[in-house]
Amino acid sequence: MTWIEFPIVAGAAVACWTGGSILNLLSGKKEALRVPSYLLMGAGTVVMVVFLVLFWQHVERPPLRTLGETRLWYATLIPLVGFIVEYRWKITWLKFYCMALAAFFLSINLIYPDILDKTLMPALQSVWFVPHVIVYMIGYVFLAAASAAAWHNIYLGYRLRRNEQSEAVGHYLAILGFVFLTFGLLFGAFWAKEAWGHYWTWDPKETWAFLAWLAYLGYLHLNAEKIERKRLQWYLGLAFIVLLVSWFGVNYLPSAQSSVHSYQPG
Amino acid sequence: MVQKRGGLFSLPLGFRQGVLFAVVLVAVGFCIELASTGKGVAAPGWPVNGMVAAILVAVVFFVGTVFRKHPLVLWLGGIPLGLSLIAVLAALSMIGGIVPQDPEYAPLLVVDLGFNRLFASWPFALVCVVFMVNLGLGFVQKLLPFNVANIQFMLFHGGFWIAVTSGLLGSSDLQRIAVPLYEGKETTSGFDRASDSMVELPFGIFLHDFTIEEYAPMLGLYDPSKDAFVPNESRAMLEIKPGMKVSWDGILVDVIRSVPDGVIKSGEDPVAADPAGGVPFAKVRVVHRGAEQTGWINPAGKGIDARYLVVGRYALVLLPGSPKRFSSEVMFTHNSGEKKIGVLEVNKPFDFFGWKIYQAGYDEKAGKMSSLSVAEAVKDPWLPAVYFGFYLMMAGNLLFFWQGMKKNGKK
Numbered sequence: 001m002t003w004i005e006f007p008i009v010a011g012a013a014v015a016c017w018t019g020g021s022i023l024n025l026l027s028g029k030k031e032a033l034r035v036p037s038y039l040l041m042g043a044g045t046v047v048m049v050v051f052l053v054l055f056w057q058h059v060e061r062p063p064l065r066t067l068g069e070t071r072l073w074y075a076t077l078i079p080l081v082g083f084i085v086e087y088r089w090k091i092t093w094l095k096f097y098c099m100a101l102a103a104f105f106l107s108i109n110l111i112y113p114d115i116l117d118k119t120l121m122p123a124l125q126s127v128w129f130v131p132h133v134i135v136y137m138i139g140y141v142f143l144a145a146a147s148a149a150a151w152h153n154i155y156l157g158y159r160l161r162r163n164e165q166s167e168a169v170g171h172y173l174a175i176l177g178f179v180f181l182t183f184g185l186l187f188g189a190f191w192a193k194e195a196w197g198h199y200w201t202w203d204p205k206e207t208w209a210f211l212a213w214l215a216y217l218g219y220l221h222l223n224a225e226k227i228e229r230k231r232l233q234w235y236l237g238l239a240f241i242v243l244l245v246s247w248f249g250v251n252y253l254p255s256a257q258s259s260v261h262s263y264q265p266g
Numbered sequence: 267m268v269q270k271r272g273g274l275f276s277l278p279l280g281f282r283q284g285v286l287f288a289v290v291l292v293a294v295g296f297c298i299e300l301a302s303t304g305k306g307v308a309a310p311g312w313p314v315n316g317m318v319a320a321i322l323v324a325v326v327f328f329v330g331t332v333f334r335k336h337p338l339v340l341w342l343g344g345i346p347l348g349l350s351l352i353a354v355l356a357a358l359s360m361i362g363g364i365v366p367q368d369p370e371y372a373p374l375l376v377v378d379l380g381f382n383r384l385f386a387s388w389p390f391a392l393v394c395v396v397f398m399v400n401l402g403l404g405f406v407q408k409l410l411p412f413n414v415a416n417i418q419f420m421l422f423h424g425g426f427w428i429a430v431t432s433g434l435l436g437s438s439d440l441q442r443i444a445v446p447l448y449e450g451k452e453t454t455s456g457f458d459r460a461s462d463s464m465v466e467l468p469f470g471i472f473l474h475d476f477t478i479e480e481y482a483p484m485l486g487l488y489d490p491s492k493d494a495f496v497p498n499e500s501r502a503m504l505e506i507k508p509g510m511k512v513s514w515d516g517i518l519v520d521v522i523r524s525v526p527d528g529v530i531k532s533g534e535d536p537v538a539a540d541p542a543g544g545v546p547f548a549k550v551r552v553v554h555r556g557a558e559q560t561g562w563i564n565p566a567g568k569g570i571d572a573r574y575l576v577v578g579r580y581a582l583v584l585l586p587g588s589p590k591r592f593s594s595e596v597m598f599t600h601n602s603g604e605k606k607i608g609v610l611e612v613n614k615p616f617d618f619f620g621w622k623i624y625q626a627g628y629d630e631k632a633g634k635m636s637s638l639s640v641a642e643a644v645k646d647p648w649l650p651a652v653y654f655g656f657y658l659m660m661a662g663n664l665l666f667f668w669q670g671m672k673k674n675g676k677k
């Protein structure tokens with residue numbers, strides 16, 4: 001499978017998620033629709049997983065090199081977080097945000113199509129490549145979900161329907177995201193040592209990854225300092241912006257000219 | 267949280283004093299930076315840095331245990347100050363992440379304030395020093411008396427403390443030396459960017475052979491008006507193969523022949539050459555609006571001009587394959603006389619007498635024909651301490667993961 005088949009695959013996945021979501025919303029009135037709704041939503045994710053596997057086989061290298069390729073992973077992983085949150089914490093609304101976000105990533109790939117390039121520069125040919133990037137992406141996914149939870153909590157606050165369990169879920173998602181971010185940072189340091197001779201060089205990408213990590217470190221310590229969670233929701237919601245800069249905004253900063261971390265070919 | 271706040275300088279100290287302290291620290295740092303017109307600061311070298319580390323640890327442990335209940339010590343090792351430091355550290359890092367970190371980058375005020383080498387500037391150094399004291403005191407508070415329930419805290423904070431203290435203090439003992447290697451020659455010295463000078467190595471590196479393996483060359487339809495390549499209908503980069511047929515909207519291309527490595531002796535046709543000495547060639551037939559043309563295309567090489575075919579407003583070009591692997595067969599000879607044979611390759615550094623030797627680069631203009639290979643010799647005596655800290659953090663991280671998986675957690 002390549003980018004030629006991608007529009008069909010993306011269409012199929014989004015159709016499954018949309019159909020499943022509609023059934024899921026209707027299942028409040030009609031219990032019989034529950035199971036089919038989950039099967040359909042899950043099918044969307046299965047479609048993405050199959051596409052990723054076949055795409056990986058076709059390019060003969062891990063499909064983690066271009067931003068377009070990493071968006072495929074987000075689109076696959078984000079709905080999973082929504083499903084896990086529902087299973088674990090009985091929070092039902094998050095999965096809808098997650099599927100919408102996944103559909104958004106797929107549409108970016110449709111609007112800015114990638115060119116398939118099988119080459120992999122020598123610096124990326126490392127055992128650290130896959131763990132480093134995947135761990136980071138899982139971290140991003142959890143933190144995206146944490147900020148979705150925070151925005152939802154802010155909204156609940158306005159409606160005077162504050163929900164502490166929902167704030168706790170945002171907190172757990174932030175912890176999980178922070179854990180993966182920390183692993184990503186450390187794996188990146190180990191890799192940089194092998195590839196470039198030093199584990200930390202304050203390259204712009206590294207600096208922004210550090211900043212994003214600090215932002216969530218700040219959240220965790222504000223929380224540890226017994227500040228009410230209600231007052232931290234704005235912080236948690238906005239911290240994601242720093243993460244977005246570190247993810248792709250870096251490419252547009254003046255400092256990017258000297259970065260060794262550009263994912264884009266050429 | 268409706269405590270009555272005391273005056274700024276009365277106990278207990280809290281967030282306001284933390285923020286004030288951090289901001290004053292940064293301001294002082296920038297003043298020193300301005301006064302020294304942006305010369306910056308570096309950690310002292312061995313053995314002074316080792317002594318500083320020992321003193322830091324001793325003082326932190328002494329103060330943290332003997333005066334552990336003193337309000338000032340509690341504040342110095344507490345979260346309010348820690349958060350204030352994290353905030354200014356983030357602000358400084360943001361400057362360093364936006365302004366290019368480049369000594370040549372020269373608007374005057376930027377240079378005087380040290381914005382262009384922020385991570386070696388006074389404000390950054392001062393914040394780091396206080397951060398180490400704060401983190402160290404916080405760590406000792408939870409370490410003693412020992413309680414297993416605090417293990418996750420100890421691993422995270424102790425690990426980060428060890429890693430960052432060793433990394434910062436050890437930065438002056440880090441040596442990174444670029445060593446140019448020429449085929450058939452031994453090199454015993456290299457260029458040290460930190461001191462901007464040539465230095466002798468305790469060993470020599472003899473380069474037997476430098477080789478580059480490339481990916482297949484690629485066909486591209488270039489649009490000069492956009493300075494971009496036109497995506498073809500298969501949305502893939504086109505690795506060239508004889509018999510390949512490619513089409514762009516209304517343009518059909520057949521690859522008739524290809525020569526992976528060739529040179530031009532006379533006339534139009536290339537002859538096969540040694541891989542290190544030639545460029546790829548392809549003979550193609552192009553059909554566009556009923557008109558047909560056939561010709562050779564090739565990228566430029568040593569003594570070889572690039573050739574392309576004009577197709578409407580585009581140009582059909584052949585791009586050399588990007589490097590897949592480059593490596594140097596070398597022999598190391600230590601001053602003690604010990605010899606070792608090895609291969610340097612990207613991502614596979616070679617260990618020799620406490621040094622790590624990397625394949626760093628080559629003469630990119632010459633490409634495959636390069637007889638120059640650039641190695642980098644790195645010595646970082648503090649690395650084990652930094653990695654020890656990293657391992658502790660990873661262990662803390664695993665424990666923290668389980669905390670994130672909790673089911674119920676109203677505060």
Ligand code: HEM
Pocket residue numbers: 217220221223224343344345347348349351352397400401404419422423426659666
């Ligand atoms: C700036 C100095 C720092 C101070 C004074 C500090 C202090 C603290 C304190 C007092 C707690 C609460 C512990 C508890 O309630 O049991 C805490 C939690 C924590 N700290 Fe730090 N810390 C600092 C820096 C760091 C750094 C650099 C890291 C990461 C390497 C870190 C990671 C954590 C984590 C993961 C938690 C747990 C948060 C939670 O349970 O929600 N801290 N810190």
